[in-house]
Amino acid sequence: MFVTSAFAQESAPAVEGGHTGTEGDTHSETGVPAEAHGVFPPFDPATFPSQLLWLAITFGLFYLFLKKVVMPRVSGIIDVRNDRITQDLDHAARLKGEADAAVAAYEQELAEAKTKANAIGQQASDAAKAEAEAARKKVEAALDQKLGEAEARISSIKASAMKEVGTIAEDTTSAIVEALVGGKASKAEIAAAVKSVAR
Amino acid sequence: MAAADKVDPIHQFHINKLIPIEIGGYDLSFTNSALFMVATVAVASAFLYLSTSSRSLVPTRLQSVSEMAYEFVGNMLRDAAGTQGMKFFPFVFSLFMFVLVANLLGLFPYFFTVTSHIIVTFGLAALVIGTVIVYGFMKHGLGFLKLFVPHGVPVYLLPLVVLIEVISFVSRPVSLSVRLFANMLAGHITLKVFSGFVVSLSALGTLGIAGSVLPLAMAVALTALELLVAFLQAYVFAVLTCMYLNDALHPGH
Secondary structure, X not given: OHHHHHHHHHOOHHHHHHHHOOOOOOOHHHOOOOXXXXXXXXXXXXXXXXXXXXXXXXXXXXXXXXXXXXXXHHHHHHHHHHHHHHHHHHHHHHHHHHHHHHHHHHHHHHHHHHHHHHHHHHHHHHHHHHHHHHHHHHHHHHHHHHHHHHHHHHHHHHHHHHHHHHHHHHHHHHHHHHHHHOOOOOHHHHXXXXXHHHO | OHHHHHHOOOHHHOOOEEEOOEEOOEEOOEEHHHHHHHHHHHHHHHHHHHHOOOOOOOOOHHHHHHHHHHHHHHHHHHHHHOHHHHHHHHHHHHHHHHHHHHHHHHOOOOOOOHXXXXXXXXXXXXXXXXXXXXXXHHHHHHHHHHHHOOOOOOXXXXXXXXXXXXXXXXXXXXXXXXXXXXHHHHHHHHHHHHHHHHHHHHOOOHHHHHHOHHHHHHHHHHHHHHHHHHHHHHHHHHHHHHHHHHHHXXXXX
C-alpha cells in the first residue's frame, strides 16, 4: 500500500490508482482527495460550526486571560525594571555630579594654595634680599671705615718716616764721612749737605 | 488500512469527533481540532503565567522569553499603529501567541495543526477585519470611508482608485487567512510526503535503505524550515493585523 502510493506520486498515478483508490489517492497537493467524506478535510464545511465555536471559546478565554492576568503582570515586571534602571541612572548621575563638584572644589583649593605659596615665597625672598642688602651695606660701611683708618695710619706713618729719613741720612753721612775721610764733620755741615741733596 | 492511513499525507488533517455534541442541527462536537485549540491555549497560558510567576528583576531564561514576546509584539504594534494602537495590544498579543503556539505544537508528530484548517485562520482573520471595521466606524463614523479615497488622486481617476481600494480591503481577510492556512498545510504535507518516502524506500531492502537517506535528510531540513515558517507566519499575521488596525485608527493615511 505504502509503496504503491509513494510510487503513485512519483510516476504512475494512472496505473497504480486502482490499488489505492479506496483509501484515497494521495494527490494531496492538488486538493483532490478521495476521503471517506469525499471532501478535503480543511474544506469540509461540516466541521466549520464546531471549529468556529471552539475557536471562539478557546481564543476568547485566552484573550481574557492574557488581558487580565498575563499582560498586567509582564508590563508590571518591565515597568518595575525600567523604574529601577532610571532610578539607578539618576543615582549614578547624582553621584557623578557630587564627584565633579568635589574635584572642582579640590582644584580651586589647590589653585588658592598655589597662589598663597607663591606669595609667601615672594615675600620671603624679598625679605631675604633686603636683609642681604642691609648686611652688605653694613659690611661695606665697616670696610670703608677701616680703609679710611688704614689710610690715615699709613699717611701718619709715612709722615713720621719722612721725618726720620733726615736723621738717618745725617747719621749715615757722618758714618761714611768718618770712614772715608777719617775726620769728623760737624753736625750742621752734614745736615746742610743732606738737605741740599734731599732736595 | 492503518498502514495506508500513515502514508496518506491528508490523514493528519482529518477531524475526529471526540465528544459528539449537536445543538440546533449544528454539529458542535468537541473534536481533535478543538482539543488542540484547548492545548494551544493551555500551553501558551501556562508558559506565560508560570515563566513570569517569580516576577524577578533579573529575568530567568523563560521569563525573558515571555518578556521578549511581549515587547516584540508591543514594539511591532507601536511602530505600525502608534501609541493610539496600544489599546489593541492584548488582542494582537493574543493573536500572535495563539498562532505561534498552534503552529509550533503542530510540528510535533501525531499532533493536529489547528492553523492548517482554513476555517480557523479565516475565523481569526475575520476577527481582525471585524475589529478594524467596527472600531473604524465607531471612532470616525463615515469618515472611516476615507480609507478608500487616497489623497491627491485626480478626480477622473477616483472611481477606479476607490474600486481598487475596496477590492484590496475585501481581499485582506482572504489573503490573511489563506496565507497562514496554505503555509501550514503545504509544509505539513511536504513533511509527510518526504517522511513517507523514507519508510517506503527502506521497505525495499538494502538499496532502498541507502536511498532513503536522501529523503530523510530532506525531512530533517524541512522540519527546520517549518520551525522557521511557524514563527514567520505568526509574525506576518501579527504584523498585518497591526497594519490593518492602523487603518482603523488613521483612515486618512
